[in-house]
Amino acid sequence: MTSTSPDSTHSVRQAVARRIGAAAVWLAVWQAAALTVDRDFLLASPLQVARTLITLLPTVDFWTTVGWSLGRVALGFLGATLIGAVLAITSTAWPVARALWDPAIAAIRSAPVVSFIILLLLWTDSSRLSIFTSLLMVLPVMYTNVLQGIEHRDRALLEAASVFRVPFRRRVVAIDIPAVVPFLAAACRVGVGLAWKSGVAAEVIGVADGSIGERLYEAKIFLSSTDLFAWTIVIVALSVACERLVLRALRTIPGPPAGGTP
C-alpha cells in the first residue's frame, strides 16, 4: 500500500497551481494581443478559437480528419522506430553496415525537410507523403538513440551472460532491451513531436485530401487565423497524447524507468 505524505500532496498542488497560473498568463497575453490587433484574420482571440474548437469537436468530419492524419503520422513514426532499430542492430553487429548507414543517416538528418517533401511528391502521391516524411525525419533520431543504447549496455553483465551461457533470447529480454529502453524513450519524446511537425508540413505542401494539413492550407487561403489556431491546438494535443501513450507503453517493459534520462 502506498501513502502520500501531506508535504508531497502540497508540492503537487503547488506545481499544478503554477502550471494553471502560467497558462492563464499566456492566455491573457494572447487575448490582449488579439484585442490590440483587432483583426480576426490576423490574430484570433482565445475565445474565438475555443468557440471554433467546440464547434469542430462533435463533427464527424473533424474526427475523420484527425484519424486520417493520426494514422499516417503514426505509420511514419512506427516505421522509423522499426527501421532505426534494425539499422542500429546491424550497425552494432557489422562495422561494414555502420560504415554504410552512418553517412546516409547524417545526410537525412542535415537535409531540409522541404527537400524531402518535394522529392517525395515526385515519387508518390500526396496521400502517402506524410508517412514517408515523418519516417525520414524520425529515422535519424531513432537510429542514433538505439545505437547509443546498444553501445551503453552493461559490459560486465554481458560478460556474466557469456560465462553462464545465457541463451540469446533470455539475454535480449533481461539485458539488451532494458539497456536500450531509456534511450528509446528519449528518442520517442523527441520523435513524436518531430513526426507530427514534419507530417503536417508535408500534408500542407502536398494538400493531402482530408488531412489536418489540408485544413491548415484552407485556413491560409481563407485568411482564417481562428481555424489555424484551432487546428494547431489539435495538433499539439495529438502530439502530447501520442507521446504519453508511447512512453506509457515503454514503461511496461521491465528495466530502468523508461521516462528517465539515459
Place this chain on the structure above:
Amino acid sequence: MSGPSPMRPIVLSAVSKRFGGNVVLNGLRLEFEPGTITALTGPNGVGKTTVARILLGLERPDAGTLAGLDGITTAAVFQEDRLCSHLDGLANVRLVLAHERRDDAASELARVGLEGGNVLKPVSELSGGQRRRVAIARALAVRADLVILDEPFTGLDADSKPMVMAYVRERLEGRTAVLITHDPSEAEFLGARVVRLRKGPGLVV
C-alpha cells in the same frame, strides 16, 4: 548436488598477459586438477583476476597455451555482483539455469538465507550482502564444470558468512573450482590447495 567435472586437468603453460605496458602474467604455469578447489592468493595486481578471466574465456593470453578448457561450462562469482538490477533475486538465478531446472532457483536462494519477500524484490532494493548472496547462489545453482569465485565472501555480514561459506563448501564438493581470496581461512575452510602468485615469472605453491 555436485556438477560434472571436466575429465582432463586444466593446464595453463607459459601464459603471459600484459595490459598496455603493464605485464600482469609472465610465463605462468598452473594446473587445476579435476574435482579440486584451488585458492589463488597473493598481493593486489599480481594477476589473480586475470587468471580467472582467462579461465572463463574473457581474456586471451598474449603467449602460452591453455589445455582442458575446450567445451567446458563455467560459472562465476565475480568481484562485483553483476546482477540484473531490475530483476528480482529469483529471476537472476533462473536466468542462468537450464529450462528444466528453473524451479530450483528458490531453494538455492533459501540455502543462502534469502526467502519470502526478499527473493521477489528487484535486487537494486536489496542490501549489498543480500545481493552478494544472490550472486553466490546464481553461480552455484548452475551445474558448471568450472566454478570461479573471485573474493566471493566480501561484503557478507558476520551472521550470514558462516552459513554462506558452508553452502559454498557443500556445493563445491567434487567440483573443479578456483577461489581468489586474501583470507587464508577461507581457503582452509573450503579445503583448497593454495597457490600464491607473485610478480614476475613463476609462482609459489
